[in-house]
Structure formats: structure tokens, C-alpha cells
Amino acid sequence: MGNDLLSISRLLFCAADIYMTYRFFSTMFKKKRTLNIKILISILFTIVMFLENSIGLSWLNLMTVPIIYYLYVILMFRISYTNAIAYTIIFYAIFACGKEVSFEILYRLLTNFLPFYVPPWFTSGGIYFLLVEYFVGFMFLIYIEKYIKKLEISDNDRFSWYLLIVPIFSLIISVNFIYLDFPKVKFMQIFMCVGAFLLFFTNAAIFIVLEKYKDILNKIKIAELSVVKQDMENDHFQKILKINERYRCYMHDINSYFNSFRLLAINGDNTKIVTIIDELKGNIKDVTDIVIYSGNPVLNAILSERVIKAKESGVELSLFVEKFLKIEFVSDADMISMMGNLIDNAIEAAEKCDKERRIVDVKLFMGSNYFLVLHIENTYSDIVLREGSRLFSTKPDPKHHGLGIGIVNSLAEKYGGSLNLEEREGIFITTLTISCCT
Template sequence: MENDLLSVSRLFFCGIDVYMLYRFLVAIFPEKWKGKKRIIFSIVIGLMIFLINSARNPLLNLFTVPLVLYMYTVLSFRISLSNGVAYTIIYFSIFGAGKEVFFELLYHMLSNILPFYIPPWFTAGGIYFLLIEYLVGFLFLLYIEKFIKKIKISNSNSFSWYLLMVPVLSLLICITFLYIDFPDSLIVQIVMCIGVFLLFFTNAMVFIILERYTNVMNKIKYAELYNVKRDMENEHFQNILKVNEHYQHYIHDMNVYFNSFRMLAVKGEDKKIVEIIDELKGKIQEEISGVIYSGNPVLNAILSERVSIAKEKGIQLSLFIESFLKVDFISDADMISMFGNLLDNAIEAAEKCDLESRKVDVRLFMGNNYFLVLHIENSYAVSAKRTGSRLLSTKRDSKHHGLGVGIVMNLAEKYGGTLSLEERTDLFITTLTISACVRQENANFGI
């Protein structure tokens, strides 16, 4: 039986393997390079797989081809090493060994039913049946591709390893079928092939279910954030009404004040006039101070709420908000997550200090025309716990806290910026820098 593993057609199928892996990954992760570099590297990977297949050793294929595919994954895409392992195994389990096992069983059954011989895949005659196998695999990839494109997967995600369960278990079950005696009963053969196909198809269902779950969770998050924004806008509107009401009261009483000043001036009570003016000025400042910080209703609501919380907790909160800030490029949801989390962390840390030492200094300004900077300095009494570069919560229920910093880091990366955390002797410094030039999808809610 002639070995056809070194033919041009086999090289073509190795190239298809690499292309299918590319299609699978590019639907999830961004590429590191495009154009000629990607094409050349893909050809090199295809040649490596071609040479491995030419050895005609199933065990060598099983252990070395995934390593080559993993190398292609981590070098071609912006993906973490751990996620690279997970998604390479997922691809190989579905479109590599998984697909081959299914068709091996199917051709075995058809050879017993049909009156013609189906040659092995590595011979010249098997090339046509291999073409069918790859065509079905590619169509299967196109089917699940439309679902995985809708799933936004972060490099920090750990659920990728949970996705491994179904593909790997399916692959193990299918492989065991190859090492058991093929049953004589046609009905049992058909049931076995149907079972293997269903296992093969179940791998796609994982991505379909995940896409549906992500869609539902996004709708829930959308509804929650819409309610938060609506409440914030209402609070902002009420604050404006409150300020206007106070001004109207003072304007209404202005004639009374002027008449009083005139009478006191006639009597030479200059000191009394100064006392009344100072008292009036103090009342106005006390009632309207801290109400309007920004023309952006969401940002203003975030700041107003934290100022109120700091006042209740006896924290000296100083605020500098630069005029004409560029914040419209930030979605409402991201603004709440970034600014809200960092301000909450600073207030919670300062609250643990002695009453006279509770201080938070907040500065929000444009570093230049291209960068927005949120700089927070706060006192603290308890040092932050760390695991590597990640900060952990100092609260007792730390399992459900301490997630805010990670959220802000991911969002800072999304906006082409950075989050810097510095712990000094008596001061904790947080600096969030984000690019005002990064174009994001509009995630604002409601008009």
C-alpha cells in the first residue's frame, strides 16, 4: 500500500489545519501581526505539521502536533500562555483528533455496509475521503464561529479551563472506541457512530450556550446600569433644582437685606453689616458647596455621592476637578466602574485611620490634550495584601471584595491607559491614566 504522506496534497491539508486554527482564534483574540509575517509564519507551522505527519506515527502526532499548534497560538495572537494552552487543546480536541476519530469510526462502519473499499487516509486513494473530512470540519467551524465571535474573552479569564472539560472528555471517549472491537451488529455500529457524532457536536454546544449566557448577562448588566444612570441623572437634576431654589430664595430676600443694610449704614453699624454679609455668605457656601462638580451628570453624581459618604465618615475630602474635562469618550458604565471603585477604595482605607488622620485628596484633570488623569492620595492604617502584583482586600470577606482594582486595570487597558498603585509610609497614591483618543463602542444607556 503506497504511502502518500509526502505528497503536495498532504501539505495542502496541513495548511488547512493552520488556517482553521487561525479562523478559530481570530474570532476570539486580536492578532500580533498581519500581512506577510503572518502568512510566512503560517507556512512554516504548516511545514512542521507536514513533517510530523510524514512519520506516520499516531503517538508522535498526538503529542507533538498540539505543541506546534500552541507555538503558533501564543506567537500569533495576543493571548496569555495559560489561555493559549486551553484554546489550543480545545481546537485540537474538536477539529484535530476529535474530527479524525469520528471519521475513522464512520469509514469503518461504511466499509462494512457499502460494497466498496475505503482506503486509509495516508494512501493516495484516501485523499478524497480526507477531503470530505476537512470539508465537514470547516463547515462545522463556520457554524460555531458566529457564536464565539459574540463572546468577549479577557486574557484574565479562568473559565477557559472549564471549557476544556467537554472537548477533552469527548476526545477520550472517542479514542476508547478505536481500541475496542468493532461490533458485528449494524444497529450497534450505527448507534456508536451517532453517539460519537453527538459528542463531537456537543463541543459546539458549549460555545453556543456560553454565547447565550453572555448575552443574557449583558442584558442584565445593561438594565442594572441603566437604572443606576437614571438614578444618577435624577440626583443631578434634583441637585440643580436645589441650587436654583436656594438662589431664588436669596434673590427674593435681597430687597430685605438691602433695606437692612441701609438702615444699619445710616446708624453707623458697619460691623453689623459685615457680620450679616459673612453669615449670609457662609450659609450660601454651606448649602450649595459640593453640589455641582462637573457638567457630566454621571461623573457629577459619582463625585456628589462620595463627598456625602466622606462627610458622614468624618473624612476630609478635597476635590479638584479641572474645567472642561474630556470625559464623553468614556462610557457611563466604565466611568462608574473606574472612578467609583477607586474613590470607594480610598474612602474605605481612610475610614480605618484615626479621626484626625482621615484624608482623601482627589484630582481629576487632563494631563494634556490626549490623556485624562485621576490622581488620588489617601491616608491608610492597614497595608494592602498582595499576591504578586495583585492587591487583595483587607476585609474579612475578601473572597467577595478586592475585585475593584482588577476591574479598573482591565478598563484602563481597554482605554489605552494604566493604573498605578503606590503605598508610601502614611499615604496611598492611586493614579489612573487613560487615553482620550481611544475610540470605544458607545456603551451609554438611554436617551
């Protein structure tokens, strides 16, 4: 049988390799190309793999095929370069090298046990045996897809490197299997064949188990962050309830005092009126400071609480709240998370400045009939850490302090808006824009 490396059937096998790569990665990562571009890239890499295979050198395939897979994955999917390396090795260990080694040893075993000859893979007669090999590999891929699809896999995760422990050792063992002399003892032949297939299936099983473990860790982490966020919001709600209760008590007492003032004025006892007012002046001032910002009770409580916080911190806080705001579409919890986090950050940053420079300016207004805008300008003294367009916290524990901005970013996207952070001439500017039409 002659060399069949340049036949149409070989081209189809290369196309099958690319398609299996696409199926494997598409279950875990988002695609970043249009349909026509994806088809074009897939055809191009099929041709590249076909030309590489036509050389007919196994050691060259072992070195170059993973590189071809890697470049294909980088071009097709939203995945980091490092993560692409890890998952490409995993795919290659299971569906390329592992599969081929297992069937190679199986065919050696069958040749020794049964009276027929298995032609080399690069001949025309070897095509039929390759068909069996690819069919089993494709069925196995479909089988494990249903487990992978249930997992939430990040496009940039350091944990993926731990997944490589078994595949790398499997590749080393598989290569040794190919170049070792086949045992003469039939029992050892069977043992070697079973071991090769167990290695093939174990790679996939361990990959799924570790991915599930990683998925569970991610869900635990998300749950912990949700609990932290919920505790923060519950604390805010308790403060809001107290402020609103003070407001109701104030309104109730004011009505009583006005009635008393009216009777005292009728009786001409003006001195008594002045005495009562002087006695209540401090309390009235404290409460009236709370109720002048907005007709929305939750927003009003958020702003009132921050005014008190700013005074306690020695920060000069100026507030502008446009009348007739469209803010009812924002849930109370989301309003607390967005407005509270951003104003808190501004106050804390200004508090670190010299006393004469502790300034925060907050404006809440309608950018149009369709957008609500929260614009904050504050002084700051810390050096702003920046990586590209991304800003990082300078607090002692930035990993946890950065959660506030992350929460606001997520909520801004939820309401069809955006969060913009910038620094300009010693002033830190925060602009939150959310859509009223969400």
C-alpha cells in the same frame, strides 16, 4: 500503494489543519501578531506537524498534535494559558479526533457494504478520501463560525472548563471506537457509524449551546452592574439637585436681604442689621461653603458634597480647583463616576487613620491645553494589596468595592486618558488624566 507520508499533498493537509485552527480561534479571540509574523508562525507549525505526521504512528499523533495546536494558539492569540488548554481540547475533539474517527468508521462501513477498497490514510490512494474528510470538516467549521462570532468570549474565563465535559468523554469514546473490532452484524455497523457522526456533531452543538449560556450569564452580570452603577449615579444626581436648589434659594434670599439691609442702613437701624446677620450666620455659612469651588454646577456639587462628607468624617480635605477648567467635554454622569468615586475612596481611606492623620489633598487642574488632571493624595492605614502593578481593595467585600476603580478605569480609557495609583512614604497617590480632545 506505498507510503505517502512525505509528499507535498501531506504537507498541504497539515497546512489545512493549522489554517482551521486559526479560523476557529480567530472568531473568538484577538490576534496578537502582525501579518508577516502570523504567516511565519503558521508555516513553522505546519512543518512541525508535517514532520510529526511523517512518523506514521497514530498513538503519537493522539498525544502530540494537541500540544502542537496549544503552542500555536498561545503564540497567535490573546488568550490565557488555562483558557487555551480548554479551547484546544474542544477544537481537537471536534475538528481533529472526532472528524477522523467518524470518517474512519464510515469508510469501514462502506468497505463492508460496497465492492470497493478504501486505502489507508498514509498511502497515496488515501489522499482522495482525506479530501472529502477535510472538505466536510471545513464546511462544518464555516457553519458554526456564524454562531461563535455572535458571542462575547472572555480571554480568561473559568467557565470554559465546564465546556470540556463532553469533549473529554467524546475523545475517550472516539479512541475506543478506533481500537474496537468492527461489528460483523450490519445493523450494528450502521449503528456504530451513526453514533460516531452524532458524537462529532453533538460536540459542536453542545459547545455552541454552553457558549451561548455563558454569554447570557455575562450579559446578565453586566446588566446588574449597570443597574448598580445607574442607581449610584441617580443617588448622586438627587443630591446634586438638592444642593443646586439650596444654591438658588440662597441667591434669591441674599438679594432680598441686601435690599432690606440697604433700607435699614438708610434709616440708621444698624442694630437690626446685626441681629439679622447673626440669626442667618449659620445658614449662610453652610450654603456658601457649597458654592465656592467651581462655576460648573455638577462639578461644584460633587466637590461640595465631598467637603460635607469629609467634615462629617473628621477628615481634613483641601481643595484646589484651577480657574477656567476645560471640563464641559465630560458628561455629567461620567464626571460623577470619576471624580466622586476617587474622592470618596480617598476620604474613606483617610478616615481610618488616627485623627491627626486624616488628610486628603485634591487638586483639579489643566496639565496642558489638552489634558485635565485630577490629583489626589491621602493618608491611609490599611495594608495595600498588590499583584504586580495592580492594586486591590482591602475592604471587607473587595469583589464589589473594586467596581468603583474598574468604572473609573473604563471611563479614563473612554476619554483617551489613564488612571494611575501608587503609594509613596505612607501617602496614597491617585492621578486621573483625561484628554480634552476626545
